[in-house]
Structures are given as C-alpha cells and as structure tokens.
Amino acid sequence: MLYYMKDMESLKKTDEAIAQEAQNGKAEAFGILVERFEQPLKRYARRFLFGYTEAEDVVQDVFLKAYANLQSFDTARSFSAWIYRIAHNEFINAIKKKGKEPIPFFDPDTLFPHPVEPTRTDDDIQKAELKDILDSCLEKLDPKYREPLVLYFYEDMDYQTIAEIMHIPTSTVGVRINRGKQLLRKAYIHLEKSYAPRNA
Amino acid sequence: MHPETPNNSIKDSVLASIQSHSIIMKPKWHFLLRTALVIVGAVLTALALVYVVSFTVFMLRQNGALYAPTFGLAGVEELLRSLPWIFVLLALVFLTIVEILVRQYSFAYKRPLVVSVAGLTLLVCVSGFLVDKTHLHEEAYRQATMGKLPFAGALYRVHSFPPMRNAVIGLIKTKTATGFTLEGHRHETFVVTLTPETIVNDQDVTINDLVMVFGSRINENIQAVGVQELPEAPPWIEHDIHTLRYNITE
Numbered sequence: 001m002l003y004y005m006k007d008m009e010s011l012k013k014t015d016e017a018i019a020q021e022a023q024n025g026k027a028e029a030f031g032i033l034v035e036r037f038e039q040p041l042k043r044y045a046r047r048f049l050f051g052y053t054e055a056e057d058v059v060q061d062v063f064l065k066a067y068a069n070l071q072s073f074d075t076a077r078s079f080s081a082w083i084y085r086i087a088h089n090e091f092i093n094a095i096k097k098k099g100k101e102p103i104p105f106f107d108p109d110t111l112f113p114h115p116v117e118p119t120r121t122d123d124d125i126q127k128a129e130l131k132d133i134l135d136s137c138l139e140k141l142d143p144k145y146r147e148p149l150v151l152y153f154y155e156d157m158d159y160q161t162i163a164e165i166m167h168i169p170t171s172t173v174g175v176r177i178n179r180g181k182q183l184l185r186k187a188y189i190h191l192e193k194s195y196a197p198r199n200a
Numbered sequence: 201m202h203p204e205t206p207n208n209s210i211k212d213s214v215l216a217s218i219q220s221h222s223i224i225m226k227p228k229w230h231f232l233l234r235t236a237l238v239i240v241g242a243v244l245t246a247l248a249l250v251y252v253v254s255f256t257v258f259m260l261r262q263n264g265a266l267y268a269p270t271f272g273l274a275g276v277e278e279l280l281r282s283l284p285w286i287f288v289l290l291a292l293v294f295l296t297i298v299e300i301l302v303r304q305y306s307f308a309y310k311r312p313l314v315v316s317v318a319g320l321t322l323l324v325c326v327s328g329f330l331v332d333k334t335h336l337h338e339e340a341y342r343q344a345t346m347g348k349l350p351f352a353g354a355l356y357r358v359h360s361f362p363p364m365r366n367a368v369i370g371l372i373k374t375k376t377a378t379g380f381t382l383e384g385h386r387h388e389t390f391v392v393t394l395t396p397e398t399i400v401n402d403q404d405v406t407i408n409d410l411v412m413v414f415g416s417r418i419n420e421n422i423q424a425v426g427v428q429e430l431p432e433a434p435p436w437i438e439h440d441i442h443t444l445r446y447n448i449t450e
Contacts, residue, residue: 023225027218031211040415056209059210064217067214067218067225112314140415164306166275168309
C-alpha cells in the first residue's frame with residue numbers, strides 16, 4: 001500500500017523535480033526517469049537509427065551517459081530536451097561508427113538565415129498522411145532530414161525544441177523538415193510506381 | 201552488448217550499473233570547472249583577437265594605409281596591398297576558435313553561422329578601433345623602442361611601419377601655384393601637384409601641417425591623387441617631424 005502511494009506521488013512530480021532528487025543521490029528517482037523516457041527514446045532510436053540492430057543498446061547508453069552527466073542538468077530547463085540532446089549525440093555517434101551513412105561535419109543549411117514557414121490549417125491532415133509515408137520510406141532519407149522529421153511527426157516536438165536538441169538554428173529545422181517532406185513524397189511516388197503491376 | 205532481461209530491461213540494467221558503481225555520477229564541480237575553462241578560453245582568445253585587430257589598425261594608421269580608401273579605388277587597392285596578412289590570418293584563427301567555443305551556447309547555435317560570425321566580427325572590429333583610440337599601441341611602441349617592453353617589444357620593433365609604396369608623409373613647407381612643397385621626414389623635399397581630380401580630405405591644409413600625400417611619384421615630383429591631414433605624427437617619425445616643424449617655424 002505504502003509502495004503504491006509512493007508510486008502515485010512520483011507520478012505527480014515533474015521530470016525536473018525527479019531529476020533533482022536523482023542529483024541529490026536518489027538512484028531510484030533516476031529509475032523513474034528511465035521508465036518515463038524508455039519508450040519515447042526507443043521509438044526515436046528505432047526510427048532515426050533505422051536498420052541499426054543495436055538501437056536498444058544505444059538507448060541504454062543514453063541513460064548511462066545521462067546519469068553520469070546528471071549534475072550538468074539545470075533543473076530550471078526541460079529535462080526532456082536535455083535527455084533528447086544526449087540521445088541525439090549518441091545516435092549520431094552510432095551512425096558515424098557504422099559508417100553506413102554520411103554525416104557531414106559542416107552543413108551549409110546552418111550558414112544563412114531562412115524564413116520560417118508558418119503552420120497551415122491543413123497541416124494536421126498533411127501530418128497524418130506524411131507520417132504514413134514516413135514509415136515506409138524512412139531508409140530513403142539522409143539522417144539530417146530523417147531526424148527532424150522523426151522528432152516532428154512521432155515525438156510531436158515544435159521547431160524550437162528540435163533546434164535545442166540538434167543545436168541548429170530554428171529556421172534550419174524548418175528548411176530540413178520542408179526538404180525532408182519533399183524527398184519523402186518523391187520517395188513515396190517512386191515506391192508506388194515500383195509496386196504497381198507492370199502491364200496494368 | 202549490454203545484459204538484457206525481457207521486462208524493464210533498460211531500467212534494471214541502468215540501476216544495476218548505478219548500484220555496482222560501474223557508472224558514476226560526475227560531480228557538479230567537474231561541469232563548473234569545464235564551463236569556467238571554456239569561458240576563460242573564449243574571453244582570452246577574444247582579448248587576443250581584439251589586440252591583433254587593434255594592432256593591425258594601428259599599423260595601417262601609422263603607414264597611412266587606413267586613409268587610402270578615401271582616395272578611390274586605387275586607395276582601396278593600396279590598402280589591400282598594405283594589409284599585414286599574417287595578422288589577418290591570425291585574427292581569422294582566433295575568430296574561428298572563439299566561434300567554436302561559443303557555438304555550444306544557445307545564443308550562438310540558435311543563430312545562422314553567418315549572423316553569429318558577422319556579429320562577432322563587428323564586435324571585435326569596434327573593440328579593436330576603440331582600443332586603437334586609447335593610444336595603447338603608441339605608448340607600447342615608445343616603450344619598445346626604449347627597450348622597456350620585454351614581451352611584445354619585438355612586435356613593435358620588427359614592424360617599423362614603412363609608409364605605403366605610393367605615399368609620402370611630411371610637412372607642407374610652401375604653397376605653390378599648382379600645389380605645395382612637402383618636406384619629408386628624411387629631410388627630402390617633394391613638389392606636390394594638385395589637379396582638379398585630387399581628393400583633399402581637409403581643404404584648410406596650410407603651411408606646417410602634417411599630411412600624407414598619396415599619388416604617383418617621379419623623382420621629387422608627386423602628382424597627388426589624395427591628400428590627408430594627419431592629426432598627429434606617427435611615433436616612428438615623431439622626432440623627425442618635431443625637428444622639421446621647428447626648422448620651418450624658425
């Protein structure tokens with residue numbers, strides 16, 4: 001009963017409050033954070049590290065790294081953005097280690113300012129449609145387009161949070177998402193054509 | 201590979217690593233020290249950058265190249281030719297280091313690289329010009345020539361600021377129908393011809409004024425492209441100019 005009440009109490013607490021408890025030496029508090037972020041980070045890993053068998057191992061490394069660096073977390077800021085930033089770094093390292101996909105050291109998209117496209121009313125319909133396409137065409141996209149699309153469509157993050165995680169300007173996030181969408185549509189059309197019966 | 205159990209695998213594994221001390225939480229001072237080192241590194245590099253920029257401005261002012269662009273395209277060309285490229289390169293290296301160090305902070309990475317670098321460059325250039333205005337380098341030059349500047353002394357002694365190739369600094373000795381005669385700091389006399397195309401940056405130039413004449417020179421004759429009055433003698437010819445001024449007044 002006491003255990004159950006304790007569990008209910010922790011449910012009410014914010015991630016930041018729990019992180020503070022973990023910073024003060026409560027290892028179980030960190031366990032709660034792992035529970036809360038395990039599924040979202042696994043989902044992020046599965047989609048961003050598409051085709052990488054060790055995606056779950058990398059997620060475990062994210063939590064270990066987060067624990068080691070927990071004292072660097074500022075509890076006045078968002079814990080979610082902080083742990084996703086660690087995950088981003090670990091995932092990029094995993095991709096680099098494999099060497100299957102190119103991760104350019106410098107991205108010209110971050111060089112110049114770009115206007116940020118305003119959100120349109122038909123965005124929700126488009127979002128649902130593109131989410132389906134994204135599932136079937138993930139592997140066709142470069143990591144630099146795949147990652148913001150995954151964070152935007154599956155993690156429901158806004159441009160600012162994605163910029164915070166990827167350490168890039170907000171306008172660059174917009175550019176990558178728009179280009180990513182265009183590439184997705186192209187890939188989808190190509191995919192549909194290849195599945196269509198030859199003599200139909 | 202990490203040990204795995206089917207349920208709650210990651211949570212159990214992470215907590216097991218914490219309890220067995222195979223993963224240790226780094227202390228807060230570790231991060232504070234790292235942040236402090238980055239800030240100190242960025243500030244020191246930025247100061248070095250401002251010093252290099254202000255020294256470059258000082259050099260260009262001493263040899264007159266800083267005024268040259270006001271005399272048109274030929275002047276711009278002369279400024280580019282007179283630029284101390286080693287200092288420009290050094291400034292670029294420092295600028296890159298500062299940008300890399302501050303890039304991890306949101307005020308830098310949230311802005312496009314061009315905006316961030318342009319802002320930094322502007323800040324450094326303004327600071328460089330302000331430092332130059334304090335006459336820090338003039339004083340350092342005097343100390344260096346007296347052997348009283350142990351570390352940076354060589355920097356001031358090595359760069360003896362020769363005037364630009366097409367420029368002469370001196371005092372106006374007499375006015376003539378077509379221009380004036382100029383006494384150079386090495387006591388040589390030049391006949392300066394002014395044409396309608398000559399740009400004179402101070403129309404009130406008169407006898408005994410210190411000027412820099414920029415133009416094409418054949419022996420002692422200079423066809424002036426531009427004339428710039430100098431507010432004070434550069435320290436490397438300060439003594440010569442003082443003697444000249446005394447002679448002309450006498």
